[in-house]
Amino acid sequence: MLNYPYCACGESFIAANGDQIKASTQYFSDTGVLAMLCQHDIPIFLANMWTAGEKQFYVFALLDALIKHLPHRWRIGALYDIGCQIDQSLKKWDFLPEWSGRLEWGVSIFHAYGHQWTCQLWYHPRKNEIWGLSDGEGCEQFWSELQ
Template sequence: MFHPDPANLDRVKEYIADQERILKIRKKPDKCADSHKAGNDNRNETTWKSCDDTGIMGACCRHDAVIHLCNIHGTGENRALPLAILERIIKTIEPNRPIGVLYDLGCSLDKFIDLLCVHHANLTLQRRIWPESRSRLSFGTSVFHAYVHEWSCQVKYNPRYQKGWGLSDGESLERLWSSLSPLVSPLRYATRNNRLGALAHRCKFRNKKSIINL
C-alpha cells in the first residue's frame, strides 16, 4: 500500500529538475501555495532532525477507498510526493481514462506542471511534465480548503463552480486522517516497520468497509 519507494521518489525529483534545467525555468511565487504551511516547504533539516519519519501523504478514490500512501521522511510535503503518486496512478489505469484530481493545492500542482516561461526570442515553453497524459488530467481544489484561495483561483478550481465533479468534495484524506487518529499515540514511539504495518492494516480494513457500503 505504501508507495513510492525512495528510489522512485528521487527519480521523480530528478525528472522535474531536468525539465527545469532544460528550459531554464525560474521558480515563481505562488500565493495559494504560500498560504498553506504544507505547500510552502521552506523548513530545513533542523526542523525534522528528531523525527525518523515526518508524516504520510496519500490518495483516495471517489468513494474514499485508499489507493496509495507515501511515507514522508526528512522533509515536508513537497510537489514530488503528489507527482510520484499521480505518476503511479497514470501508469496503472487505462491510457484513455480521464483523471480528475482534487487536492488542497490542486491549483498550484496544475500550474506547476504547466508552468510557462518566456525563453529567448520570446518563445513560450513549458515544463513538459507527462506531455503524453496531460490532456486527460484535470485539477481542482478540495472543497473545504478552496475558500482560503484567491477568488480568481476559486472560480477556476473550486469543484462547486466547475462541471464534471458532481458532489465530490475532495476531502477523502481528511476523513482518512480522522479514522487513523486513534493510532497517533500508540505509534508515536513505534519502529518504522510497525508504524507502516499498522497504518496499512487499518487502511485495508477501512477499504473493505468502504466497498461493502457502496
C-alpha cells in the first residue's frame, strides 16, 4: 500500500470499488456509459462499459484516446469523482509513465467534500490554478440533460 495521504478515499466511494456491481452482465451486455467532456462541458468521447463494476481501465481508455489527439507539450487536467484513486493507481503501478508529466488530477468539486480531508487538500479544484473556475460537474449536468 502506498503511503499517500489519500489512500482511504477508495473505501469511501462505491465507484472506487471496481467489484461493486451496479448492473448485472447476466441481463445486460452494456452495464453503463462513461463520458469524457471538455472544460466547456461538450462530450468528447463516450465508452460503453461492459463489465460489472466501474473499472479504471475505462478511464485509461478515454484518456489514451484523448492524448493521441493532443500536442505532446500540453498539460491535461482531469477532474473525476475518484481522480485521487486513478492518480494513485498510475503512481503505484508505474502505469503509463509517459502520461505522468502531462496529467494533473483533481476531484470534481461536489465529490471533493466526501473525500478524506488530506485528499481535499491535494485534489480540490480550487487548490490548483489549472482548473480556473471549473467545478468538474459538467458530466453530471450532461447526464441530467439526456433525460
